[in-house]
Amino acid sequence: MEVLKPYQIEQAVELLKNNQIVAFPTETVYGLGAPIFNEDSIKKIFSTKGRPSDNPLIAHISHLDQIPEIALSIPSIFYELAERFFPGPLTVILKKHPRVPLIASGGRETIGIRMPSHPIAHDLIQRLGQPIVAPSANLSGRPSSTSFQHVLDDFKDFQGAIIDGGVCFYGIESTVISLTSNTPCILRYGCISQQEIELHLGIKLGLAQDQDLKASPGTRYQHYTPQTKIKLFQNKQDLMTYVSQKTLLKQLFLSTEFLEGFHTVSAFNLYALLREADRNQMDEIVLFCLFSNVNPALKDRLSRIVF
Ligand code: TXA
Ligand code: MG
Numbered sequence: 622m623e624v625l626k627p628y629q630i631e632q633a634v635e636l637l638k639n640n641q642i643v644a645f646p647t648e649t650v651y652g653l654g655a656p657i658f659n660e661d662s663i664k665k666i667f668s669t670k671g672r673p674s675d676n677p678l679i680a681h682i683s684h685l686d687q688i689p690e691i692a693l694s695i696p697s698i699f700y701e702l703a704e705r706f707f708p709g710p711l712t713v714i715l716k717k718h719p720r721v722p723l724i725a726s727g728g729r730e731t732i733g734i735r736m737p738s739h740p741i742a743h744d745l746i747q748r749l750g751q752p753i754v755a756p757s758a759n760l761s762g763r764p765s766s767t768s769f770q771h772v773l774d775d776f777k778d779f780q781g782a783i784i785d786g787g788v789c790f791y792g793i794e795s796t797v798i799s800l801t802s803n804t805p806c807i808l809r810y811g812c813i814s815q816q817e818i819e820l821h822l823g824i825k826l827g828l829a830q831d832q833d834l835k836a837s838p839g840t841r842y843q844h845y846t847p848q849t850k851i852k853l854f855q856n857k858q859d860l861m862t863y864v865s866q867k868t869l870l871k872q873l874f875l876s877t878e879f880l881e882g883f884h885t886v887s888a889f890n891l892y893a894l895l896r897e898a899d900r901n902q903m904d905e906i907v908l909f910c911l912f913s914n915v916n917p918a919l920k921d922r923l924s925r926i927v928f
Contacts, residue, residue, distance in 0.1 A: 622773075623782040627741050634748045636782050642666055644758040644772045645745055646786025647737040649710045649795050649812060650765040650892070651772050652681065652755030654745070657691060660722045663754060667724075669779050671761040677727035677837075678754040679712050679795075680734045683746035691718050691732055691752055696800055698822065705821045708738035710795040710812035714837075725754045731801050741786045757794060758783075764845050764892040767792040771896055792889035793918055798826070799833055806830075808837040810917040812888075844925045847895035849873070851906045853927045860909050873898045876909040877919070883909065888919045895926070 625633055625643075633643045637656055642665050644653045653670065655662035657680055667674055680691055685703060688695060692715040702713055717732040726732050734752075737743060746753050757765040758772045766772045769785045776783070796811035798818065804827030807815055819826055829837075854860035864874070875894060876883035884894055886908075898906050908927065912920055 622776060622779050624773075625782050625784045627784060627786060630741065630744050630748060630784070633745055633782055633784055637662070637745075637749055637753070640665075642669065642779075642781040643745070644766075644776065644781070644783040645742055645753075645755075646739055646769070646784065646789055647681070647742045648739045648790045649737075649793060650767050650789050650791075651758035651769075651783075651786075652679075652737075652742070652753075653758040653776075654681070654753040654755035656749060657721060657725060657752040657754045660724055663722065663724050665780075666754070666756065669776065669781075670756060670759070672756060673761070674724070675727045676756070677729060677731075677733060678725050678756050680721070680725070680732055680752045680754050681742060681746055682734060682736050682752045683743050685736075687752050688715075688734065689718075691721050692716060692734065693718050698805060699800055701822060702798070702818070703736070706813060706818075707736040708743065709736070710738075710791055711735060711818075712795045712797045712809075712811075714797065714799040714801055714808065716801060731799075733797060735795055739786070739790075741784055745784070762844060762846055764847060764895045765794060767892050771892070774896070774900070792887075792892060793922070796918075797837065799829070799837075802827070802830065802833055806833060808833060810921045812918065815917070845892070845895070845922050846926055847899050847906065849895075849898040849903045849906050851908050851927055854907070854909045855911065857909070860907075864907065870904040871902070873901075873903045873906045875906055877915050877923070878909065878911055880909060886910075886919070886923075888916065888922075891919060891922060 712735040797809035806827040
């Protein structure tokens, strides 16, 4: 695997044109990218990650002009969302243009589209001259990569390149909203809240139906799990009893509330902390979490990890 610096974007573009996959930073998490019309490269993404073939990839664009090349029957509400939230951490699901290979969309007739605000991601897509499909740059099921080091940890021996863009600004994935059912609905909570979207559109979003969620496999698979096992406490008394016991275990203490001696978990640092536990070969993560106090994106990821 080749490491590139931000001033070597032209080299990354050449690699993409030559059927190599390239990991790149975005403002949310790192992505593992291939040109949207290159089926062979897209196959490499699935095999490199060990990703199930029915889990669709997000198309990353640099300009709204690219939309009609990859989507059909675009509703006006799409442009309302784009006006406010593009570029940025919002992914919008639209009907897919037949030109987009089915392998990119996990076999479905829809495509998730987002315009990253990260300058390296933007530059890469712009210079390639076509959208880049990219899932998060982690081995399937593992926590997403929020820094260059995380990508290296997962893909040291892979064929391709990584652009070193340091640490990602948000540290959690984009919000995914579907415009393909009757009422727009959120399929994955993320950086942008439901309230922000509702406020901007002046409407209430619908509840994602089972069929919408089934069509969004990322919400189905076991996800984001560290190798270190997690012991969850939702009651402070039980927590205190547990931590006061003498133990030889190597423990990492995490809490969603401020607690002395615990790392405070946020959407920004969750994945980095989980990966740190694995890296230091901890025996267990002791997690104190009051789910009712946690924002929806963090709550969603934590629930997937512990339940
Ligand atoms: O912030 C992000 O969204 C990052 C960066 C790299 O852009 N990407 C990311 O991709 O998180 P990934 O593949 O790890 O997660 C994308 C999820 C899928 O698992 C799926 O649940 C949903 O978005 N998704 C994508 N395309 C979809 C589609 N056509 N229909 C329904 N859900 C879709
Ligand atoms: Mg992912």
